[in-house]
Amino acid sequence: MTAPRPSSPATRGGATRNELKRAARRLFAERGIAAVGMREVVEAAGQRNAAAVHYYFGSKDDLLRELLIDGADLIEARRKELIDAAERKGAAMTLRDLVDAIVLPNVELRGETGEEETYFRFIVNVQNERRELFRDTVPEHSDSYRRYVEHVRRLLAPLPVVLANQRVLFAGLAMQTLVAAREAALDRSDNRDHHFWSRPDALTGIIDAMEAILRNPATA
Template sequence: MHAITPPASRGNTTRNELKRAARRLFAERGIAAVGMREVVETAGQRNAAAVHYHFGSKDDLLRELLVDGAALIDAGRREMFDALEAEGTPRLRDVVRAMVLPIVAFSGPTGEHETYFRFIVNVQNERRALFRDTVPEHSEGFRRFVAHVHRLLAPLPAATINQRILFASLSLQTLVAAREASLDRLGSGDHHFWSRADALAGLLDAVEAILVGARDANAARA
């Protein structure tokens, strides 16, 4: 994995404007379709070399955008798992909440919550190797989620549990990207469907149902 060490000026206004503009363009149009000059113009900067000056290459910019959001999400998951594990042995619903809530409630200094999931979907589709090389596949928060799911679904075979975790993760990413796009189009953060409490409950239900699979349903019918 590439180690990203941003310069001391990372938090300045120009860097943040460039990052916000770049993530939105990449989220809405894809990675290959966006040039660095367009990022500079969208960010309202006059210096055509601003991206190169602040980030280096386009790949370096992509890596930093990926790490920014991933770090925010992982911090939220670790905080929730710390609290759950301090109370005792978490139930499946609690584990699912610790997986889901940090990605529907996070925000960041450059508007990560506005476009991050559509951005990472496009990076995964167009630059899969860069994504894998940049974002740890199993961050601490995700590793703890996986460990709890294996504990809770035992004695199912590990391969079956891993398959369900994969399917649940992919489905969650797709649903959250759709939610993000709907909220972003309105700009107000208030959507007739996604802002409702039952939509969040349904999201948790969907992830939990994929993890549990047909085992409980079959037992109930027996």
């Protein structure tokens, strides 16, 4: 589960609020967190009031938290659906089912403020620059993620738990790199159509790579 939403006045100005969020997330994704000032967010959103971010969100940290939670809620809801579906298969559950449940929510992301355009690069930058804020806002071990790890350990047995955990970490880092590269390429292309990343086999390749990292036999 994610942390509660910030206490800033969330009911204020829906359209303007969304414009600010979309502009801020793009700037944070493309330039990093520390390099972006709130006046730049206001200008990028086409607003005249220099205090607009403070009015709608409170502080810069409050804005970051809300942006994190927006996407995290979407990802968690879809991941839970896929983990639930995998668990309903019982003994027929496969490692592929679990990898699908981790990858697909990140690449199928859709939201009211264009989360699919910049969210993954945004969270990578928050993790790199504001790790404590990220952990406080979006606990990395949500319910669906814990279930994913438990099932992976079980399916990789008799691989020792410490090695299974290592595989989960490495697979997650690989996904982070690949999904961020995919997002950036689609964002730069016209109509989100890219000669490589728009192809179905590119998405299959991400899933294949993660599964291979998890499944590869341990070196003696």
